[in-house]
Amino acid sequence: MAYTKRIEGRGFDETRPIEAKVGVIKRADGSAMFKIGNTWAYAAVYGPRNLHPKFLQDPSRGVLRCNYNMMPFSSYNDRVRPGASRRSKEISMVTQKALLPVLNLDDFPNSVVDVFIELPLTEAGSRCAGICAASMALADAGLEMKDLVSAVSVGRVDDKILVDLDYSEEAYEDGPVADIPVAMMPNLGKITLLQMDGEVSREMIAEALEKARKVCGDIYEVQKAALKDKYPQMGNNE
Amino acid sequence: MYEELKNHVLGLLAKGTRLDGRKPLEYRQPIEVKKGYVPSADGSAYVRIGDTELIAGIKLNVDKPYPDTPDEGGIVIGAELYPLSSPEFETGPPSIQAVELARVVDRGIRESKAVDFRKMCITPNEKAWFIVLDICTMNDGGNLFDAAALAAIAALQDCTFPAYDGIRIDYKTRTREKLPVRKAPLSVTVLKAGNQYVVDPTYEEEKVYDARLSVAVEEDGTLCALQKGGDEALSDEDILAMIDIAAGKTEELRKLL
Amino acid sequence: MTNGLLAKQREVAVPGEVLCKGMDFLPGQGTYRQGDNIHAERLGLVSVEGRSIRIIPLSGKYMPKRDDIIICKVIDITLNGWRLDTNSAYSALLGLKEGSAEFIQRGADLKQIYDLGDYIMCQVIQVTSQKLVDVSMRGPGLRKIKGGRIIEVNPFKVPRIIGKQGSMISMVKQALNCNILVGQNGLIWIHGEPVAEQKAIAAIRKIEEESHVSGLTEKMKDYLQKSASR
Numbered sequence: 001m002a003y004t005k006r007i008e009g010r011g012f013d014e015t016r017p018i019e020a021k022v023g024v025i026k027r028a029d030g031s032a033m034f035k036i037g038n039t040w041a042y043a044a045v046y047g048p049r050n051l052h053p054k055f056l057q058d059p060s061r062g063v064l065r066c067n068y069n070m071m072p073f074s075s076y077n078d079r080v081r082p083g084a085s086r087r088s089k090e091i092s093m094v095t096q097k098a099l100l101p102v103l104n105l106d107d108f109p110n111s112v113v114d115v116f117i118e119l120p121l122t123e124a125g126s127r128c129a130g131i132c133a134a135s136m137a138l139a140d141a142g143l144e145m146k147d148l149v150s151a152v153s154v155g156r157v158d159d160k161i162l163v164d165l166d167y168s169e170e171a172y173e174d175g176p177v178a179d180i181p182v183a184m185m186p187n188l189g190k191i192t193l194l195q196m197d198g199e200v201s202r203e204m205i206a207e208a209l210e211k212a213r214k215v216c217g218d219i220y221e222v223q224k225a226a227l228k229d230k231y232p233q234m235g236n237n238e
Numbered sequence: 239m240y241e242e243l244k245n246h247v248l249g250l251l252a253k254g255t256r257l258d259g260r261k262p263l264e265y266r267q268p269i270e271v272k273k274g275y276v277p278s279a280d281g282s283a284y285v286r287i288g289d290t291e292l293i294a295g296i297k298l299n300v301d302k303p304y305p306d307t308p309d310e311g312g313i314v315i316g317a318e319l320y321p322l323s324s325p326e327f328e329t330g331p332p333s334i335q336a337v338e339l340a341r342v343v344d345r346g347i348r349e350s351k352a353v354d355f356r357k358m359c360i361t362p363n364e365k366a367w368f369i370v371l372d373i374c375t376m377n378d379g380g381n382l383f384d385a386a387a388l389a390a391i392a393a394l395q396d397c398t399f400p401a402y403d404g405i406r407i408d409y410k411t412r413t414r415e416k417l418p419v420r421k422a423p424l425s426v427t428v429l430k431a432g433n434q435y436v437v438d439p440t441y442e443e444e445k446v447y448d449a450r451l452s453v454a455v456e457e458d459g460t461l462c463a464l465q466k467g468g469d470e471a472l473s474d475e476d477i478l479a480m481i482d483i484a485a486g487k488t489e490e491l492r493k494l495l
Numbered sequence: 496m497t498n499g500l501l502a503k504q505r506e507v508a509v510p511g512e513v514l515c516k517g518m519d520f521l522p523g524q525g526t527y528r529q530g531d532n533i534h535a536e537r538l539g540l541v542s543v544e545g546r547s548i549r550i551i552p553l554s555g556k557y558m559p560k561r562d563d564i565i566i567c568k569v570i571d572i573t574l575n576g577w578r579l580d581t582n583s584a585y586s587a588l589l590g591l592k593e594g595s596a597e598f599i600q601r602g603a604d605l606k607q608i609y610d611l612g613d614y615i616m617c618q619v620i621q622v623t624s625q626k627l628v629d630v631s632m633r634g635p636g637l638r639k640i641k642g643g644r645i646i647e648v649n650p651f652k653v654p655r656i657i658g659k660q661g662s663m664i665s666m667v668k669q670a671l672n673c674n675i676l677v678g679q680n681g682l683i684w685i686h687g688e689p690v691a692e693q694k695a696i697a698a699i700r701k702i703e704e705e706s707h708v709s710g711l712t713e714k715m716k717d718y719l720q721k722s723a724s725r
Contacts, residue, residue, distance in 0.1 A: 029554075049556075111626075118376075121276050121277065142537060143555070144536055146536060239570075
């Protein structure tokens with residue numbers, strides 16, 4: 001069976017509406033919000049700062065630590081019990097791996113850069129939204145980064161490769177489905193997060209990566225604008 | 239460790255002012271309450287007091303009533319002090335600070351009987367609606383107590399029942415039926431620093447006070463919860479004076495609900 | 496666009512952004528070359544100076560540097576001196592030998608000299624590759640700070656807040672009759688009448704926010720005049 005129409009007539013290559021803002025958590029060293037449809041991610045960066053306990057320290061460079069969490073009322077289903085679940089621990093880990101390649105923490109031996117991601121509302125694509133928010137927050141915190149990191153979930157629903165799966169598409173039951181979150185460095189073109197659950201062919205993966213690349217480029221423009229928007233007077237004066 | 243700051247704060251208070259130029263009994267601005275902030279929650283509210291921001295969200299649940307109240311529903315309130323919201327919060331199980339915050343907000347709501355639990359019974363001894371309310375901090379600029387209490391009652395006032403067919407709750411379908419909320423208790427925390435009383439402390443001021451008293455007040459002025467905190471003692475006169483200040487201030491906050 | 500420059504002078508650049516194409520420019524601080532392109536390596540302002548293109552940082556935490564004069568807080572007292580919070584990821588040690596202009600006896604009660612919670616203005620004398628930081632109190636103007644209050648500003652704005660040869664901060668001090676000490680680590684000490692302190696802080700925040708606006712000195716002169724007369 002062919003998948004022909006998405007909710008609200010969204011195009012196969014179209015994401016849900018996106019909103020991004022930088023500097024939203026005053027006490028943090030860097031922070032950002034990234035909303036995509038009904039998935040809202042907030043990220044706060046603290047650091048480089050002291051790292052305890054000592055055995056976690058790396059004498060050659062700073063350590064990046066990520067923590068992903070959904071608020072208890074964030075799901076359109078049952079309440080999510082507070083605290084780390086196996087799922088959130090794994091997402092924290094792949095988030096850290098998605099962000100680390102762009103960072104240069106050589107100047108901060110024995111210290112830590114903490115990234116905290118909280119989602120008040122989640123409806124598919126939460127880990128990617130978290131990564132988008134986190135990368136803006138890291139830039140906002142003034143850290144050395146080769147590139148930002150942009151992320152989106154592409155997926156296979158039936159015979160189509162779609163961009164930014166929503167909840168109903170993830171839960172599609174009338175045919176094969178695969179959810180493929182992808183994070184990449186938009187300027188350098190390299191992929192830092194790739195996961196897949198479902199069933200696909202190699203050709204589908206190739207197509208999915210190509211679509212992800214294009215969408216991540218668009219998302220990068222939004223992230224860039226949000227970062228620049230924090231400094232409206234700059235660049236206008238000579 | 240904060241001697242210098244404390245001396246300065248006391249000096250300013252003696253001249254009737256504070257670190258940010260406010261008067262001792264003045265709340266920060268802006269104060270915002272946005273009900274229905276999170277669409278996935280059965281009830282929610284975003285509250286901002288100055289730089290302090292947090293969200294209270296409710297998920298309703300159907301469960302067996304407690305044996306000693308077979309025809310009543312109930313409420314459970316939790317608080318998360320997210321490390322996102324302050325350099326001083328850590329990941330891990332709720333700290334004692336989070337536990338105290340949740341329990342103090344809970345007391346204000348429970349003791350005032352703000353929610354009519356009898357109206358939340360579905361089948362006595364078998365099924366009743368239970369409210370699970372979570373307070374989640376977004377930025378700790380100080381005075382989480384008052385912001386949390388305000389958000390909790392606002393979220394309760396916002397809350398509607400999801401569809402329920404007797405077997406499963408369909409959270410995606412809302413009914414128009416509101417929670418049976420009949421009172422609106424609000425909390426004001428009054429601090430004592432030296433001989434001065436202060437409300438709505440910033441996170442800096444919270445490091446240098448001697449004692450605090452959180453007072454929950456109902457619309458008609460009835461007190462429904464008290465919590466003393468801080469390392470120093472309070473006299474009877476202090477307590478009564480602080481209660482009077484709190485009662486006056488809750489009227490200001492009530493206008494925002 | 497024969498020279499391949501894509502970014503504009505004083506424009507905000509974000510990490511990864513391509514600043515120029517081709518080999519005409521040299522990658523300076525905060526940028527790097529990848530093949531034909533020079534990319535920004537952090538969030539900041541683009542600065543083109545001759546053939547060199549660099550990024551002026553807009554934000555970030557303070558990193559202790561030799562010779563910096565900084566305001567620190569005493570957080571521990573050890574056998575060898577005092578441990579200090581430098582408002583960075585790294586604490587500093589103030590050793591006995593560097594503790595003061597006078598000789599400190601062995602066995603002296605160090606609490607009497609600088610107590611826990613005291614703020615001091617000191618100078619960084621050494622930072623190792625592992626970021627072990629040594630500071631000294633022996634030098635002109637270095638002292639324990641009493642009274643007043645401490646605020647925290649973006650350390651990258653400190654040069655602007657101080658101004659050329661201290662001109663900007665002197666303007667604030669004189670207009671509002673406050674004592675002000677500025678640490679390179681972003682901590683600033685202010686001491687004056689309560690209202691004057693408030694105004695001084697507001698003025699400093701304004702300089703912090705508009706640090707890259709040209710004509711700021713004139714603007715602040717006006718601002719301070721109005722502020723002082725209110």
